[in-house]
Amino acid sequence: MTKKNKVLNSHVLAALTPGAKVDIKTRNINVSSDPEDATLVLNVGGELFETYKSTLNKHGGTNLSDAHFLEQFYRESRKDYFFDRDPVCFRSILEYVRTGQLHLPSNVCGPAVKRELDFWGVNEGLIQRCCWNIYDSWNSAYESLLQLDQDRKAMFCMDFEDKEDMDWSTRFRCKLWNILSNHDYSKLAKVYGFISLSFVVMSVFTFIVETHPAFKVPGTRDILGRSHQGFTIIPNTSHSMVQENQHSMIPHPVLIIIDIVCLIFFTLEFVLRLTCAPQRVRFFFSFLNMVDLVALLPDYIEIIVMNHVHNDSVSSIMHYITILRLIRILRTFRLIRHVSGLWVMMYTLKASLEELMLMSVFLLVGMVIFASLIFFVGEEQFDTIPISLWWALITMTTVGYGDMYPTKDLGYVVGTFCALAGLLMIGFTVPIIVNHFVLFYTHLQSAIRAEKRQKSDLKEKEEEQKLFETREESNKTKTNSKREKTNYDKTIEEHVDAPPSYARVLDTLQNGVDKNAAIDAKNADDHANLGSSLFQQNEKFGKEKTERSDNEFVHLLGNGTRKNEFCTSHV
Incomplete structure (x- = not known):
């Protein structure tokens, strides 16, 4: 019996399903479904996914294998299951149900993927190693930025409550x-x-x-x-x-x-x-x-x-x-x-404490190794190891004061490897700290700009609200003005139809003008013009009264037709 047959026969589950195939490398069982098996349609965010019912039951740890969960989203009219979720992430989850390997799209944010995994009941620990680094970096950056916002508000944005x-x-x-x-x-x-x-x-x-x-x-x-x-x-x-x-x-x-x-x-x-x-x-x-x-x-x-x-x-x-x-x-x-950049720099050092400790360990180990080597080489200036530690520190950090330096061939070799080790140490650790600083600083600047935009939008909304209220008050004032003007015209008509004396008509009209001017200051000029017209009418009547006799004036007022024409034309 060949080795391949032994592997196949040793897999107990291979005999349980007819037509099942076992992958020798991964030991996974691949079962080909019958094309006539029942299928179901999943509508996720407008995209249709059709698969076998048996496929959803391959991995029982997900919500897709739960019949009660699927019944909540079933639509009888269209004979499908509708989920208002992200179809891009669901494609990866459905592929996991089919193949047993969970690979994530690289263009989707980590927190968004985590929400989808939680909804579909998939454990994030099932993510393959090739996709885990991207997913974990997304989540780590998200948590770091949330902590940055909390610390910034606690330090700079302390405010009153219940304003x-x-x-x-x-x-x-x-x-x-x-x-x-x-x-x-x-x-x-x-x-x-x-x-x-x-x-x-x-x-x-x-x-x-x-x-x-x-x-x-x-x-x-x-x-x-x-x-x-x-x-x-x-x-x-x-x-x-x-x-x-x-x-x-x-x-x-x-x-x-x-x-x-x-x-x-x-x-x-x-x-x-x-x-x-x-x-x-x-x-x-x-x-x-x-x-x-x-x-x-x-x-x-x-x-x-x-x-x-x-x-x-x-x-x-x-x-x-x-x-x-x-x-x-x-x-x-x-x-x-x-200066916000200074606070970001201090916060970066605090957030990168692990990387700084790692760099310190690298530096300490390199200092001890190269200080011991340069001491035992027999250089004259390096008479003790503590003095050699100072030289190793200055060399590994690429400072090089020049106060101590090797003079022998073996000392040159030790110094060369010491400088190379220092460059590697800086190259391994410093970019991590720089990336943290760039991430925090750009996020802080974006947050400050967003706060300014929110304040500007809020100010514009308040101005629009004030303008709307001003227009409403103006419309109410115009309505009241028209109403008062209508009442004023009715009062004039009543005085014209009645046969009072000229002085009584003039007093009533003048009182109406004064009352309307007190109610609506906006129409005061129009009312003043009306009063001026009536005053000119009074002067005209005065001249006629001096020129005519009292009997002719009484006769003029007694004539109702001529009186109505006269008052109507001047009012």
């Missing part, structure tokens, strides 16, 4: 908080952001230039009372230390004044932020707030301590004051509030 039920003081706090924290909130917030950034730049500038001799003047104490008598920081050949100096120098008074102004501004900003914060405890212990607090403390401690220190006690505390001044470097972290 509709706030009193006037809480609304003021909310507005002030948005101005201090969100520089895109309004024009005033942008102006404040520019001012805050200017103070940060000035603070960093004074911290840097106050160490340069060109920005120093002779003296022992500055305008804040801080003592500098007899001591300055002098670089030594081995280390920097505080030594006595006969010519003490202090920073220029202008720099001290700028430093004081920045200190006052940052203190007021810190107090206002803490007062207006929606969640004070959470804000107080946030990373950026702790950086601001730690950056402020050294200045106050130095002012308080140095103002109460005698000259003979300066030497004992000067070393600690120097350390406090070193903490002022944290002022540069205030730029994170204004």
